[in-house]
Amino acid sequence: MMQDLLANPAVQGGAAPFIAGLVVAVLLGRYRLGGLAVVAAFATAVYFIAGFGFTPLTATRKIILLGLAAPLAGIFVDFAFRPTRLGSTLLAAAGAAAAAWIFWPVLAQKDLARALLPGATAVLGAAWVVGFSEQRLAGDSVRSAASGLALGIGTGVAAIFGAALTYGLYGVAVAAGSGAFLLVQMITGKRSYAGATFTLSVTVVAILIASAAMILAQLPWYSVVVLALVPVAANLPVPAGAALWLQAVLSSLYGFVVAGIACVLAWHAGG
Amino acid sequence: MPSKLTAGLIAAALPLAATAAPESFTVDPYHSIPYFEVVHLNTSIIRGRFEKISGKMTLDTAAKTGSIEITVPTATLSTGDGDKGDRPRSRDEHLRSPDFFNVAEFPTMTYKGKASKFSGDHPAAIEGELTLLGVTKPVNLTVERWNCGPDPRTQGKRYFCGGNATGSFKRSDFGMKFIVGPVSDEVKLWMSLEAFRN
Numbered sequence: 001m002m003q004d005l006l007a008n009p010a011v012q013g014g015a016a017p018f019i020a021g022l023v024v025a026v027l028l029g030r031y032r033l034g035g036l037a038v039v040a041a042f043a044t045a046v047y048f049i050a051g052f053g054f055t056p057l058t059a060t061r062k063i064i065l066l067g068l069a070a071p072l073a074g075i076f077v078d079f080a081f082r083p084t085r086l087g088s089t090l091l092a093a094a095g096a097a098a099a100a101w102i103f104w105p106v107l108a109q110k111d112l113a114r115a116l117l118p119g120a121t122a123v124l125g126a127a128w129v130v131g132f133s134e135q136r137l138a139g140d141s142v143r144s145a146a147s148g149l150a151l152g153i154g155t156g157v158a159a160i161f162g163a164a165l166t167y168g169l170y171g172v173a174v175a176a177g178s179g180a181f182l183l184v185q186m187i188t189g190k191r192s193y194a195g196a197t198f199t200l201s202v203t204v205v206a207i208l209i210a211s212a213a214m215i216l217a218q219l220p221w222y223s224v225v226v227l228a229l230v231p232v233a234a235n236l237p238v239p240a241g242a243a244l245w246l247q248a249v250l251s252s253l254y255g256f257v258v259a260g261i262a263c264v265l266a267w268h269a270g271g
Numbered sequence: 272m273p274s275k276l277t278a279g280l281i282a283a284a285l286p287l288a289a290t291a292a293p294e295s296f297t298v299d300p301y302h303s304i305p306y307f308e309v310v311h312l313n314t315s316i317i318r319g320r321f322e323k324i325s326g327k328m329t330l331d332t333a334a335k336t337g338s339i340e341i342t343v344p345t346a347t348l349s350t351g352d353g354d355k356g357d358r359p360r361s362r363d364e365h366l367r368s369p370d371f372f373n374v375a376e377f378p379t380m381t382y383k384g385k386a387s388k389f390s391g392d393h394p395a396a397i398e399g400e401l402t403l404l405g406v407t408k409p410v411n412l413t414v415e416r417w418n419c420g421p422d423p424r425t426q427g428k429r430y431f432c433g434g435n436a437t438g439s440f441k442r443s444d445f446g447m448k449f450i451v452g453p454v455s456d457e458v459k460l461w462m463s464l465e466a467f468r469n
Contacts, residue, residue: 007452050448056405058446059376060369106376163360163368166449216375217368218360267359 012048013156013169014176017041021180025192032078034141034181035198038148039071041177042205045170059216060166062102063208070204074197083138083195091196092131095204099126102208103215121221122211125228129207133199133231141194142185142244146251147234148178148202154227154259155210161266162219167209174206182252186245203231220269226262233258293334296432296466298326298341303433305343305462309442310455319350319366328466330386330394330419330432337386337394339464346374370449377404384412393417397436403445412436412460422467433465 005011021037021044028034046052046064054061073094081087099122107115129151137144156171185192210227213219233254238247300323308318326341345367352362367374384399394414401410417434421427438460443451 009450050446053446056446058369058373058405109375109378161359163365164370165365165368166370212369216373218364 013172017044017173018176020044021177025184032193034192037181038177038201045173067205070200074200078195088135092127095126095130096123099123138199141192144194145182147231150255150259151206151230157263158266159213162213164213164217167213223262223266293329293331295469296328299465302465322347332392335389341382345372406445412438430468
């Protein structure tokens with residue numbers, strides 16, 4: 001009975017990661033580490049779905065490795081540096097380099113004409129999402145959590161429509177962790193601390209999974225481009241005096257609209 | 272006298288040596304098809320196949336040895352469901368994704384084996400290794416039927432061998448872990464093989 005429950009994809013990618021994320025958000029929030037909810041959720045999904053084997057080092061396993069390393073880098077950035085434009089630019093460049101490291105071995109097997117568009121989308125998309133989120137969202141825990149929620153859901157559903165269900169579950173897990181981080185803020189009415197600890201955890205996994213679904217499965221490149229605009233949507237203005245829960249709902253809705261467009265495009269792609 | 276006897280023995284043995292040499296074959300891609308089957312949701316058996324395989328084979332019936340190397344382009348898989356219809360993607364597209372065969376990252380899988388048992392002149396069992404998703408594991412095949420002879424399509428000018436072989440493996444051993452359970456872990460193989468003597 002329990003084994004069947006834990007084998008259910010909805011539990012593996014949604015319920016179990018959400019519970020793990022919620023526990024971490026509650027316990028570590030007071031130490032400015034509530035953003036680790038995302039990596040807790042992601043790691044829970046990985047544990048149930050694929051495990052932590054890293055041989056051979058496939059593109060998916062590289063993403064898992066980076067997904068586990070991103071929050072560590074985020075903690076280092078948050079505690080060692082002040083947020084600056086230069087810092088965001090460097091993190092964006094690191095995101096681009098990560099995408100190149102993951103996808104180059106696959107793209108190198110294709111001819112240039114077929115490799116250029118998905119390769120450029122993956123590299124530029126990673127740079128944009130990581131850089132923008134760090135620059136504009138990291139200082140606002142509500143907007144960044146709303147962005148993570150919408151980006152995770154959008155990536156997950158679009159990846160499923162792109163014939164990559166495992167990536168779909170990983171995307172949903174990112175959304176579950178972000179949702180847990182957001183929910184704690186909505187219930188308590190107090191903002192948490194996001195910083196690079198949270199934004200890197202979300203953006204690295206989400207955009208690289210979306211790119212993997214494009215390069216290794218059937219997600220169209222323009223869906224990835226639209227997904228990369230989710231953080232922009234979550235950054236749209238909300239009433240300044242509104243209650244925190246209302247700000248959270250509005251920012252999430254903005255993100256969901258853009259994520260929804262990416263999913264519709266993914267559904268209709270492929271003829 | 273002894274030297275004449277030796278020369279005579281060598282001369283007599285030469286034709287035997289010639290026939291006992293290992294013969295090399297090239298796999299006929301049009302009549303060599305690996306099929307696979309899995310149990311779906313503990314109910315029906317879903318079958319699929321790969322097309323356009325390539326490979327080579329050696330056979331020495333006198334020495335009871337043989338070997339085979341096959342390369343399978345994974346993108347050629349088909350389960351008869353290639354049209355997505357009103358769904359976002361077809362089953363074949365899903366099978367090509369990283370959930371299963373990950374064909375973009377691993378465009379080929381290979382099988383290399385040696386005949387480990389003969390039944391008369393025919394290979395009866397093959398011990399070999401399957402490389403799938405970058406992982407190499409032992410997979411043994413049982414040769415169910417085998418025959419060699421002149422190819423009637425060429426009025427006997429071409430010589431060929433062929434038969435069927437079966438085997439099985441656990442896909443999770445190769446890292447293919449997506450929904451193990453609802454889709455069975457055990458994958459059964461059934462292969463038709465024909466090869467022309469070079």
